[in-house]
Amino acid sequence: MRVVMTDLSQPSLPGTLPDKRQVAASFSKAAASYDSVAALQRAVGIALLEQLPDDLAPSRWLDLGSGTGYFSRVLAERFAGALGIAVDIAEGMLGHARGQGGARFHVAGDAERLPLQSASVDLVFTSLAVQWCSQFASVLSEAQRVLRPGGVLAFSSLCVGTLDELRASWQAVDGMVHVNRFRRFEDYQRLCAESELQLLGLEQRAQVLHYPDVRSLTHELKALGAHNLNPGRPSGLTGRARMQGLLQAYEQFRQPQGLPATYQVVYGVLRKPLQPGE
Numbered sequence: 001m002r003v004v005m006t007d008l009s010q011p012s013l014p015g016t017l018p019d020k021r022q023v024a025a026s027f028s029k030a031a032a033s034y035d036s037v038a039a040l041q042r043a044v045g046i047a048l049l050e051q052l053p054d055d056l057a058p059s060r061w062l063d064l065g066s067g068t069g070y071f072s073r074v075l076a077e078r079f080a081g082a083l084g085i086a087v088d089i090a091e092g093m094l095g096h097a098r099g100q101g102g103a104r105f106h107v108a109g110d111a112e113r114l115p116l117q118s119a120s121v122d123l124v125f126t127s128l129a130v131q132w133c134s135q136f137a138s139v140l141s142e143a144q145r146v147l148r149p150g151g152v153l154a155f156s157s158l159c160v161g162t163l164d165e166l167r168a169s170w171q172a173v174d175g176m177v178h179v180n181r182f183r184r185f186e187d188y189q190r191l192c193a194e195s196e197l198q199l200l201g202l203e204q205r206a207q208v209l210h211y212p213d214v215r216s217l218t219h220e221l222k223a224l225g226a227h228n229l230n231p232g233r234p235s236g237l238t239g240r241a242r243m244q245g246l247l248q249a250y251e252q253f254r255q256p257q258g259l260p261a262t263y264q265v266v267y268g269v270l271r272k273p274l275q276p277g278e
């Protein structure tokens, strides 16, 4: 068994950067199963939508890291008449989303190097995608570039503390990093403050999901495409004894509702100033 996401605990991690081709391949492969297991992703995206400024009326919006296009369809409904663009690094996700409504255009691209013209959109909405980007500063500067003056960037992401139960359980089994660290909340604070965007809101909220057993959690992570793509990940299959050890170690966290998996979710809303330097 291979589990979970990329080591992004530092603002930049030379030598441990995720291979974006692997990220794209992993999410492309998960396109068909993603929606059936995306309860957390739905809840987070909906919470992010609730944080959009009331007066926001974009004529063009970008759903960045759009996945299966669920939130592109929500945005299209909310901003009827506006033109929507979906960008994702995974062709398989874009292929799944195309033809289901939502965005008018589906474009393959990287959040750190957006394939869009400068000052071309009024809203960049990105939910649970930028934790895959090692250079969050680049995501911010690209959002700043493609936004029109007065435009809004709304993002959700994950930070340190996410899946700590799984991390601690693996640690007890073999001391290896099966579940990787995430950027710290303080790094999000600093990088947002250093950007040329005005910060309207930034907060961290814990969300805990419960599972009957460890396999349900790890199967779900796989179905989401959230494999461990860290260059230093343990290779090969998980042996029976180690798996048994993992199940046992995770039991220490059991609650009446089941085995908890904590996600530390970051929500940020920023605006591009009307005048440069404002």
Ligand SMILES: C[S@@+](CC[C@H](N)C(=O)[O-])C[C@H]1O[C@@H](n2cnc3c(N)ncnc32)[C@H](O)[C@@H]1O
Pocket (backbone or CB within 6 Å): 023, 024, 027, 028, 038, 041, 042, 045, 064, 065, 066, 067, 068, 069, 070, 071, 087, 088, 089, 090, 093, 109, 110, 111, 112, 126, 127, 128, 129, 130, 132, 133
């Ligand atoms: C967890 S899914 C979220 C999908 C969608 N936003 C949602 O909330 O349902 C993460 C998505 O981000 C995409 N992604 C990962 N890294 C990316 C990058 N550097 N640029 C653009 N998209 C990226 C993945 O391919 C995947 O579709």
